[in-house]
Amino acid sequence: MSNESTRLRRRLAVEGASSVWFRAAGYFALLVFGVIGATLVWKSLPVLTEYSLVELLTSATWDPARNSFGFMPAIVGTLAVSGISMAIGAPIAILTAIYLAEYATDPWKTVISSFVDALAAIPGVVFGLVGLIVVVPFVGDYLAPVFGVDSAGQGILTASLVMSIIVTPFIVSLTVESLEALPLELREATLSVGATEWEVTKHVLLRAAGPGILSALLLGFGRVFGATIVPAMLIGSQTLVPETVFSPGQTLTTIIVNDFGELMSLPLTQSALIFVGLLLLVVVWLFNFAAMLLRRRLERRWQY
Amino acid sequence: MDRYTEQRIADGLVRAATAIVLAVLVLVVGVTLVRGGRALLANPAIVVTPPGSTYMLDGAGGFLHAVLGSLLVVGPATVISTVLAISTATYLQSDYSSERFAEYANLFLNVLWGTPPIVYGVFVLTIMIGAGTRASLLAGILSITVFQYPIITRYTDEALRSVSTELKETTYGLGATRFETIRVATRAALPGVVAGVIMGFARGIGDAATVLFTAGGSTAMPGGLLEPATTLPILIFQQATSFNAEVRSHAYAASFVLIVTVLALIGASKLLAGRFARYTPGGQSE
Amino acid sequence: MTETDTAIETDDLRVTYTADQSVEALKGVSVGFAENELTTIIGPSGCGKTTLLKSLNRLHDIEPSAEVAGDVYVEGEPLYDTDRPVPEIRRKVGYVPQTPTPLPMSIYDNVAYGAKLHDDYSNAELDDVVETSLRKANLWDEVNGRLDAPGAGLSAGQIQRLCLARSLAVDPDVLLCDEVTSALDPVSAKEVEDTLETLKSEYSIVMVTHSMEQSQRIADTVAFLYLGELVEKTGVETFFEDPDDERTERFVAGETIVDTP
Incomplete structure (x- = not known):
């Protein structure tokens, strides 16, 4: 006992x-x-x-040695890279997701899905390296001359092209998830009034999966926004407001990478770079929260 | 435009987009394997040779320091973050916390997952500045731990959630305590948990931004917890733009090692999940 | 009972699912469904009722593991062995799924959607199509005034009638209904049943149901499907009171049918 x-x-x-x-x-x-x-x-x-927040965000002069902390060039660079890579990546990702969810049948579906997963798993630094080997010469030697621009190959466009590759599998898997969650009846009901399969996708499925896809895009944007290694390897690291997409530039993340080591001993520079970290955090957190709230709200309205 | 023409154009676009994605994958993996493979074949010993004194200048020696560094940073980090992650995920189950708390915590974990790795690096660096320490293996472990924690927690939480309520009710019905019940549930959820841990490890071993300043990127063999270290991704990042072809070729070889490791881990995680799933009712869980 | 014209008929229709192992769900069914009548297809679960219904609208096209052999004829035109675009075919044969399925758009657009795909309507004409279809589906009085509200906001019974209206708006000849009342409470089910009864004077309705009572209430003709084969098809009274086949007799009596392949 x-x-x-x-x-x-x-x-x-x-x-x-x-x-x-x-x-x-x-x-x-x-x-x-x-x-x-x-x-x-x-x-x-x-x-x-x-310094005032407005001054920090709008000044174009970045010269930590002389205590000028203008983030404008980096902000422009970040927005340019995020914008261009989403503009390239998002349509390709959504079309691929439609292929996987609506067209592909096994065994192709399984094979291609695993390939997309593999692409998502490859470390950023490997993409950066391949970017240096393949995309930099492509942009510098072929693309830029076509537009009559002189370019060493590294720049906004180069970083954006590689970032669009990185963000694609991320958006694909979230979009496929949203599409596959839709009931078969939705497709049957739409087909039965005489819609073509593309009309079913365009008018009904993309709309019903809209909240999920929208949140995938926002999350994807957050990913590109905070990407560090690939831009650091490919953007050319010049803290100037870029003039064309071929110009070298700087993003909020690369400014941290480039200046932290050498200028860490200056307390104000240190603080300015940590502030960049804070800025990234706030923006990315806002995007993430927005994505989730938006999804929840829209889903309640559409009930799919 | 005719409806059927539009259908055909859409079919074509959808297939073309998929082909582009596949082609890009083949290109990235192919370039890495060919370039890295060539460098490795020329001198396979570089993987297991410590760096020489002029390593960054002419690539004397090999990159054993980075291979070891990666393992020494990511190994302990994965252990610590797994313990934390399983504990957190356990608390988020209905046995312990309210639905509301779990919902909020998951929201925050998702946001942490989406946080750029560089921010984790800056965060740990800020602490290091405050503590007056320099880059070290320990700081590297710490940053990778923070980086992996939300990833492994989300996987574990999902795996635990997929365990049937009946299983828990049965265990409770036998007079088991909450702790004893959650142990049974964790065992049932093991495939998902293991897949999550492997994913966390794979992410951790591939990330450069978190460890770039915190581990230090040293060019010597790791000397101790408080000594600087380097990892494979840092090595690739630093040496990819070197003017010395030999130094660059080490970066190629290192990416070969890295990409093979990561892809093997992902494959293993899928196989494991599939194999374990045979023992859980309801089949495969990911 | 007088012989009427056939609206849609199958000729040696075979459907095989090849997902894991090959399963022949329909083993050569030849059956005609009469014009402006309501025919119910009954039978135990898994006997191929829904498979038959879906093949009347080529919905198996999107199910890669389903193989269809034989053919279906609508007004003498083949459905499968044809060069006509499939959407044109489906337009003539409406389909209402078992689960109440609103499209992710307003009530108005739910009904107008199909009509807009096929023809260029003016706004006034489209308003007219929507009102007529909703009236035919007995839903107009309940939704008039909130046509811009999302379709998903309606009750399950209302959504089922909305689905009917959506099918009616493209002016089909045949209406296929897959256990349309099984997801509904008794009151909503009654409303849908009543709607179908009024519709059958204008449309040829083929309805899958698992309820013999429902067949007795609203069917003109009943087809009994068992293990992928048509056992018999006859007028509703004959079916329930004096069926030809012994298996039908047993099924109607609620007994287990001994497997006689």
Whole structure:
């Protein structure tokens, strides 16, 4: 009898201790989130008290050695790279997703899906390397001369082309998921009023899967926005507002990569670069939250 | 435009887009394998040779330091983040927390997953500045841990969620405590959990932005927890633009090693999930 | 019962599913469905009812594992062995699925969608098509005034009638209904049944159902399908009171049918 109660007591002690640990781990998820934000805000304060936010965001002069911190070139570069790579990647990704969800049959479907997964798994730095070997000479020696531009190959367009490859499998898998969640009846009902298969996709499926696809695009945009290694290898790293898509430029992330090492000893520069991190965090978090809220709201309205 | 012409054009576009995606994959993998394979074939020993003193100048020696560095950073990081991730995911199950809490926590975890890796790097670096330490293996482990944590948690949470309520009810019905029940549930969810851990490992071993400043990118063999280290992605990043062809070829060889490792891991994760799935009712879970 | 013209008929129709192992779901069915009548197809689950219904509208085209042999004729024109575009064929044969399925658009657009695909209507004409179709589906009075609301906001029974209206708007000859009341509560089911009864004077309706009572209430003719074969097709009274086949007799009586292949 006493043996049994000891055993029970031990089991309950384990239960008690483990639940404290799990609770701590549960709140840890929120803690990580909060601590990252707070740390970055705290270390950004020096530069934020010294300069106004508007000044930082709109000034075009970036010269940390002389305490000029204008993020305009990097912001323009980031928006250009994100915009161009989404403009190239998104249509290709959505069309590929339509192929996978609506056209492909096994075994092709399985094979192509695994290829898309493989593409998504390849590390960014490998894309950067292939970009250097293939895309840089392509842009520098063939594409730029066609447009009559002098280019060494590295620049906004080069980084964007490779980023569009990286973002594609990401959007494909989320879009395929949304399309496959739609009931077969939706396709049958639309076909039965005499729609062609493309009309079913265009008018009904893309609309019904719209919330999911829209959130995939926003999440994809967030990915490109925060991408670091590929732009750092391919954009040419010149902190000037780019004139054409062939110009070298800088993004918010590459500015961190390029300047952190050497200028880390200057406290204000340090703070300015941490502020870039904060800026990235805020924008990407906003995109992520927006994607999720939008999806939830639209789904309630369309009920698919 | 005629409806049927439009249909045919759409068919063509959809197929063309897929062909482009496949062609790009073949190009990326092909270029990496050919260039890297050539460099490796010329001198296979570079993978297991420590770097020489003039490594960054003329590629003397090999990149064993990066291979070891990758393992020493990502291995411990995966262990720590897996323990944390499984614990967090456990708490997010209905046995422990309210639906509302789980929903919010998942929202935050998704956002953490979408956070750019460079931000994690900057975050850990900020802490390092505060603590007055320099780049080290430990800081690298820490940043990869933070980076992997949301990834593995999301996979584990999904795997645990797919465990049937009946299984838990049966276990509770036997008089098991919550802890004992969740252990059974975790075992049932193992394929998903393992797939998540492998995915986390693969992501961690391929990422450069988080460790670029925190691990340090040293050109010496890893010397200890508080000494600087480097990883394969950092090595590729630093050496890809080198003026010395020999140094560049090491970057190619390193990407060969990296891409083969990552693709093998992804393949293994799929196979494992499929194999384990035979023991769970309802079949394959990913 | 007088002989009427046949609206749609199958000739030695065979459907094989080849997904995992080859399963012949329809084993050479030849059956005609009369014009302006309501025919129900009944039979135990898995006997090929829905398969037969879908093949009357070529819906197996989007199911890669389904192979169709034989043919279906609408007014003498073949459905499968033809050069006509499939959408033109489907237009003549409407289909209402078992699950209430609104398209992700407004009530108005749900009905107008099919009509707009096929013809260039002026706005006034389209309004007219929508109103007529909704009236025929007994839904007009309930949705008039909120035609711009999303179709998914309606109740399940209303959605089922919306689906009927959507099919009617493209002016089909035949209307296929797949257990359209099985997902509904009894009151909504009654409303849909009533709607079908009023429609059968204008359209040839083929309806799959698992309910013998429903067949008795609204069918003119009943076809009994068993293990992928047509056992018998006859007028509703004969079917329930004096069937030819022993298997029909047993099924109507609610007994297990001994497997006689």
